[in-house]
Amino acid sequence: MTDSLEQAGLLDIYHKVTNGERLSPEDGVRLYNTAHLPALGYLANLVREQKNGNKAYYIYNQHINYSNVCSNLCKFCAFGKEKQAPGSYEMSIEEIENKIKERLKEPISEVHIVGGIHPDLPYSYYTNMLQAIKRIRPQIHIQAFTCVEIAHLAKLAGMSVEDTLKDLVRAGLGSIPGGGAEVFSTRIREKLCPEKLPGKEWLEVAKTAHKLGIKSNATMLYGHIETVEERIEHLVALRKAQDETGGFMCFIPLAFHPKNTGLEEVAPTGGIDDLKNIAVSRLMLDNFPHIKAYWVMLGPKVAQIALWYGADDLDGTVLEEKITHMAGGETAQAMTRSEIERLIRAAGREPVERDTLYNRI
Amino acid sequence: MMGHQKLVSDIAARIRQQKRISKEEALELHRRADINLLGALAHEIRLKKHPDRFVTYVIDRNINYTNVCISGCKFCAFFKAPGHSQGYVLSKEELAKKILETKKLGGTQILLQGGLHPDLSLEFYEDMLSFIKKEFGIHCHAFSPPEIVHFAKISSNSIKEVLQRLKLAGLDSIPGGGAEILVDRVRRQTSPNKATSDEWLDVMSTAHGLGIKTTATMMFGHIETDEERIEHLDKLRSLQDATNGFTAFIPWPFQPGNTEIKCKPATSHEYLKVLAISRIYLDNFPNIQASWVTQGPKIAQISLFYGANDFGSTMIEENVVAAAGVSHRLSENKIRQLITQAGFVPKQRLMDYTLADERDQSV
Numbered sequence: 001m002t003d004s005l006e007q008a009g010l011l012d013i014y015h016k017v018t019n020g021e022r023l024s025p026e027d028g029v030r031l032y033n034t035a036h037l038p039a040l041g042y043l044a045n046l047v048r049e050q051k052n053g054n055k056a057y058y059i060y061n062q063h064i065n066y067s068n069v070c071s072n073l074c075k076f077c078a079f080g081k082e083k084q085a086p087g088s089y090e091m092s093i094e095e096i097e098n099k100i101k102e103r104l105k106e107p108i109s110e111v112h113i114v115g116g117i118h119p120d121l122p123y124s125y126y127t128n129m130l131q132a133i134k135r136i137r138p139q140i141h142i143q144a145f146t147c148v149e150i151a152h153l154a155k156l157a158g159m160s161v162e163d164t165l166k167d168l169v170r171a172g173l174g175s176i177p178g179g180g181a182e183v184f185s186t187r188i189r190e191k192l193c194p195e196k197l198p199g200k201e202w203l204e205v206a207k208t209a210h211k212l213g214i215k216s217n218a219t220m221l222y223g224h225i226e227t228v229e230e231r232i233e234h235l236v237a238l239r240k241a242q243d244e245t246g247g248f249m250c251f252i253p254l255a256f257h258p259k260n261t262g263l264e265e266v267a268p269t270g271g272i273d274d275l276k277n278i279a280v281s282r283l284m285l286d287n288f289p290h291i292k293a294y295w296v297m298l299g300p301k302v303a304q305i306a307l308w309y310g311a312d313d314l315d316g317t318v319l320e321e322k323i324t325h326m327a328g329g330e331t332a333q334a335m336t337r338s339e340i341e342r343l344i345r346a347a348g349r350e351p352v353e354r355d356t357l358y359n360r361i
Numbered sequence: 362m363m364g365h366q367k368l369v370s371d372i373a374a375r376i377r378q379q380k381r382i383s384k385e386e387a388l389e390l391h392r393r394a395d396i397n398l399l400g401a402l403a404h405e406i407r408l409k410k411h412p413d414r415f416v417t418y419v420i421d422r423n424i425n426y427t428n429v430c431i432s433g434c435k436f437c438a439f440f441k442a443p444g445h446s447q448g449y450v451l452s453k454e455e456l457a458k459k460i461l462e463t464k465k466l467g468g469t470q471i472l473l474q475g476g477l478h479p480d481l482s483l484e485f486y487e488d489m490l491s492f493i494k495k496e497f498g499i500h501c502h503a504f505s506p507p508e509i510v511h512f513a514k515i516s517s518n519s520i521k522e523v524l525q526r527l528k529l530a531g532l533d534s535i536p537g538g539g540a541e542i543l544v545d546r547v548r549r550q551t552s553p554n555k556a557t558s559d560e561w562l563d564v565m566s567t568a569h570g571l572g573i574k575t576t577a578t579m580m581f582g583h584i585e586t587d588e589e590r591i592e593h594l595d596k597l598r599s600l601q602d603a604t605n606g607f608t609a610f611i612p613w614p615f616q617p618g619n620t621e622i623k624c625k626p627a628t629s630h631e632y633l634k635v636l637a638i639s640r641i642y643l644d645n646f647p648n649i650q651a652s653w654v655t656q657g658p659k660i661a662q663i664s665l666f667y668g669a670n671d672f673g674s675t676m677i678e679e680n681v682v683a684a685a686g687v688s689h690r691l692s693e694n695k696i697r698q699l700i701t702q703a704g705f706v707p708k709q710r711l712m713d714y715t716l717a718d719e720r721d722q723s724v
């Protein structure tokens with residue numbers, strides 16, 4: 001493949017990768033701008049196989065989006081609504097309990113909980129939710145509340161982020177999902193989500209969690225108005241935080257879906273940009289153990305190819321996923337275990353069912 | 362395992378020296394090479410053949426003049442058996458309406474194909490062609506080889522006579538459909554009443570001899586083996602060596618919805634692999650088409666790095682894949698946007714791959 005890398009002008013980066021040298025932001029920009037997609041895939045795959053061999057992980061999980069009421073109303077979001085808006089909802093604790101009870105017979109290892117920044121649900125709602133789920137299903141791992149929600153809950157509780165996190169863990173919190181990171185750049189946040197937790201504070205919440213032994217994930221929403229340089233800045237900021245704490249498990253590049261958002265004029269991401277984001281993040285985030293190709297957002301076809309572009313995880317069977325589908329995501333709501341395993345095997349990878357913390361089940 | 366890796370890298374080195382690979386080598390690549398390597402090899406061949414970084418497409422419409430078919434192929438969700446209440450034959454008025462719409466949308470050709478109708482005569486097809494040519498003068502990319510073989514049978518003419526008569530009536534070029542897998546073991550099981558692989562190749566060879574250009578297809582991912590896929594490619598490569606009449610190759614995965622073959626469709630990974638191997642193996646084919654109709658816009662865009670240099674047709678109308686429950690739609694603008702996003706230059710072309718008049722390149 002060195003012939004191809006030379007043709008692609010990426011031979012120097014190849015040498016860095018094989019020598020285990022860290023890539024610079026300039027390297028990252030060059031990788032994004034490469035006109036030789038398979039050469040980029042090859043490079044990312046070197047790191048992917050070095051870290052995760054031939055394994056491709058998936059998880060049997062259940063998603064709960066407890067409310068779409070949100071006071072942030074980010075421009076790129078098709079999910080959040082004002083409280084009075086038609087179609088807005090919030091689940092009662094009893095409704096959430098019923099959702100858990102409905103699926104008690106399924107071998108679900110994780111409940112994944114994300115919601116809006118609700119203007120008036122009390123702090124007790126969130127701890128009650130965690131406790132109620134644990135009462136019904138004590139063994140289950142709850143991955144809940146993005147850093148943005150955690151910062152909001154700390155305000156509601158009138159406590160520090162650290163004390164809030166400790167309290168949430170007592171109530172049943174297991175780990176934190178990676179959402180709300182979007183793109184850290186203040187330029188982007190001022191334009192698209194001025195009400196949202198700033199990037200620096202997002203990172204602070206994540207690092208605070210890590211210091212308490214709470215693992216978390218990280219994401220980047222790409223394909224709207226961000227530049228390649230802003231993507232790289234985002235990745236470098238995550239890499240730096242991970243150097244400090246080592247608490248991130250997985251990075252998930254999220255493709256922006258413009259339908260029903262305030263950015264409908266933006267074209268949906270192409271398959272090439274999807275693969276480039278997987279590959280460049282795998283190469284830049286040398287200290288992240290896992291890169292996820294979230295099949296609900298990418299579609300199973302691109303997610304499968306991503307297993308050769310740096311991704312080692314497809315996420316879950318994901319029943320009841322709502323956020324992407326509000327934005328016109330056209331993929332199915334759920335894949336069965338056999339479908340997801342077929343997809344992985346057909347790509348020549350070994351399917352491994354995992355729990356939230358990447359232990360083999 | 363190391364032995365296989367060595368073998369794969371030796372084959373890759375030979376390909377990079379622009380050496381032709383054997384069936385055995387192609388099979389080794391099919392079984393052992395990863396898609397990064399296959400993509401890189403195919404992409405580099407594509408760039409050598411088309412250094413201008415153009416990606417072409419044609420504006421046309423698939424017109425299926427009848428869905429009545431005596432062939433009854435197990436992989437087909439489109440046909441109706443003779444006597445079926447939903448069987449149809451398009452009238453001249455319906456044809457005219459469809460062609461007018463096509464011309465309005467900037468269409469330069471129609472793809473005219475249909476079932477093997479038991480009762481229509483060769484004169485019917487001649488009449489249809491001359492009607493279209495007289496009224497609209499549009500390029501007729503028409504009648505896949507199984508239809509030609511069928512016309513020869515019903516009219517008791519030779520393949521050559523049929524082709525000569527159709528050409529005289531207005532036939533411009535022949536689509537590569539009905540090739541499926543050009544191995545008779547497969548055809549006996551899935552399409553026993555259809556042209557054999559030799560008949561298919563004979564039609565194409567005769568057409569090329571008469572100066573009629575054609576394309577070639579492969580429908581894979583049903584009951585065929587890896588060896589049979591390579592056998593298919595090899596038959597096409599040999600014929601192209603002899604005639605040089607194929608303009609393009611179009612591989613696409615079988616869509617099992619509403620058909621008699623119960624299997625899962627080939628995955629995108631399998632598709633890109635077959636596409637890349639096709640580009641590598643068919644060293645004498647100038648063009649390879651992406652199949653957005655079966656793969657959707659994202660994989661079609663990615664396929665531009667796995668050997669494809671053509672986005673196929675805008676397909677103002679498409680019925681056959683849609684009957685199997687798969688219906689991606691793309692406008693010309695969307696196709697141009699996908700090509701531009703991928704870093705290539707979109708160019709409208711004609712059937713013979715000459716570029717249409719220079720048009721506004723903005724997307």
